[in-house]
Amino acid sequence: xxxxxxxxxxxxxxxxxxxxxxxxxxxxxxxxxxxxxxxxxxxxxxxxxxxxxxxxxxxxxxxxxxxxxxxxxxxxxxxxxxxxxxxxxxxxxxxxxxxxxxxxxxxxxxxxxxxxxxxxxxxxxxxxxxxxxxxxxxxxxxxxxxxxxxxxxxxxxxxxxxxxxxxxxxxxxxxxxxxxxxxxxxxxxxxxxxxxxxxxxxxxxxxxxxxxxxxxxxxxxxxxxxxxxxxxxxxxxxxxxxxxxxxxxxxxxxxxxxxxxxxxxxxxxxxxxxxxxxxxxxxxxxxxxxxxxxxxxxxxxxxxxxxxxxxxxxxxxxxxxxxxxxxxxxxxxxxxxxx
Numbered sequence: 001x002x003x004x005x006x007x008x009x010x011x012x013x014x015x016x017x018x019x020x021x022x023x024x025x026x027x028x029x030x031x032x033x034x035x036x037x038x039x040x041x042x043x044x045x046x047x048x049x050x051x052x053x054x055x056x057x058x059x060x061x062x063x064x065x066x067x068x069x070x071x072x073x074x075x076x077x078x079x080x081x082x083x084x085x086x087x088x089x090x091x092x093x094x095x096x097x098x099x100x101x102x103x104x105x106x107x108x109x110x111x112x113x114x115x116x117x118x119x120x121x122x123x124x125x126x127x128x129x130x131x132x133x134x135x136x137x138x139x140x141x142x143x144x145x146x147x148x149x150x151x152x153x154x155x156x157x158x159x160x161x162x163x164x165x166x167x168x169x170x171x172x173x174x175x176x177x178x179x180x181x182x183x184x185x186x187x188x189x190x191x192x193x194x195x196x197x198x199x200x201x202x203x204x205x206x207x208x209x210x211x212x213x214x215x216x217x218x219x220x221x222x223x224x225x226x227x228x229x230x231x232x233x234x235x236x237x238x239x240x241x242x243x244x245x246x247x248x249x250x251x252x253x254x255x256x257x258x259x260x261x262x263x264x265x266x267x268x269x270x271x272x273x274x275x276x277x278x279x280x281x282x283x284x285x286x287x288x289x290x291x292x293x294x295x296x297x298x299x300x301x302x303x304x305x306x307x308x309x310x311x312x313x314x315x316x317x318x319x320x321x322x323x324x325x326x327x328x329x330x331x332x333x334x335x336x337x338x339x
Contacts, residue, residue, distance in 0.1 A: 038062075040114040042073055042121070053080045053090065058124060071109065072125075076118040087118065093199050094120045096176065100166060104159040106187065106197035125197075127190050127329055130183035130247070136332045138250050146281060148328065149247035151320025152194060154311040156186055156240055159196040161304035164233050179231050181239035182220045183246060190329050192322030218259040219252050223295055226263045234297050237307055241292025241300075244311075249277040253293060269295030285314040 037044050042059040049056040057073045080086045094111030097120075101107070107123040130152070137144060163176040178185075178199060185198040222238035225231055245253045253271035256262040265271075271293065275286040288310045294300045301307040 039073065039117075039119075042071070044073065045070075048072070053077065053086060059121075066109065070124050072122050074120040074122065078117075081118055090118055090120075096174075096199050097122070099168065099174065100163060100176075100199075102159055102162040104155050104194055104196060105163070106195045122197075123195070125187040125189050125193065125195055127188050127193070128333065130186045130188065130243070133188065133329070133332065134183055134246065134250060140332075143250065143278070144247055144328070145319065145324075146248065146278075146285070147315040147320035148325060149244065150285065150311050150315035151317075152186070152188070152247060152325070153240055153244040154308050154315070154320075155194040156181070156196060156243065157237075157304045157308035157311065160233075160236050160240065161308060163196075163199075164236070164304055177231055177233055178236050180217055180220075181236050181243065182217050183243055184217075186243070188325055188329055190326055192324070192326035192329075194322075194325065218262045219254060221263070221266065222297070223266055223269065224297055226266050233303070234300060237292065237301055237304060240304075240307065241289060244292065245271075245274050245289060248274050248281060248289075251277060267295075269293075282314060285311075288314060 039057075039059065041062050041064060043062055045058045045060060047055060048058050054074050054076050057075065059071055059073045061067055061069045061071060076087070076090050080090075091111070094108060097106070097108035098111070106125065109121045109123070111118075111120045113119070133144075160178065160181070163178060166174045166176050168174055176199075178196070180198060181196075185196060187193075187195045187197055189195075217239075220239040220242050222235050225235055242253060245251075251272075253274075254262055254265040256265055273286060274289050275281040275283070281289075288307075291300060291310075292307060301310070
């Protein structure tokens, strides 16, 4: 098993010493708090996010088998709902996610329309997305331990392997490609759970991803997609490799002032080796990362499972663990409300 310098001993105290315990941080009112109100079988407690398509609320289930459970309600905005293609995308996400049952994929409980509003009720993650965690690390001048970074992406690949091989109840291969893998769509909880979410532009065997929808995550697009090729499983694996590079170095491998400049960098395949930015990265891990970011699709990993198996040999499973990840999240964010 590959080792690296400055390896810490497992245990929450060791991680808290580096990332801060969060003790003494008072819990504050959520900045997006709204008055409680009824929405079908849910009591809306607060707004926790807003994107280009929808708003997300924290809510409590009022009756039924999940009575009392806290969930996330994703509600499509009225302006977007009037756009047929966007409405189809939203309903596609709901239909697709209800078919997925994996411990590392955000679970969808139900979807529909209430009071003229289209919604998805899903698992609430008490934590943050990796994009938020990366911003905190950059602001504090901290590096994520190598074992943590590798473990996070290994779990991401486990979720992708499940999605890529998922089948319908009658055994039909769904051929699901997420199509939007990035740190912003991988969530970590205070208890150390890691969940892949937001299958909004996912491609299946019968529903292709639209090229124009992929432009929002320019840094994570593979060379073949940039060149106008089809979105495939390899698209997800490339994005997972970009995410791993970013977690290890806190830098994006391909950069530019505009999406076009980023695309040009991706097409050329020129990036600073991760081990140059962080010399303690083991040679075997650096090699896996180079393979994941190879310009030619044929030179990359053939499947999420193959990529995941390679990463398993590059982290210490006594250090890269849910307990340790939980200590980092709590250390960085303390008792502040994240959702």
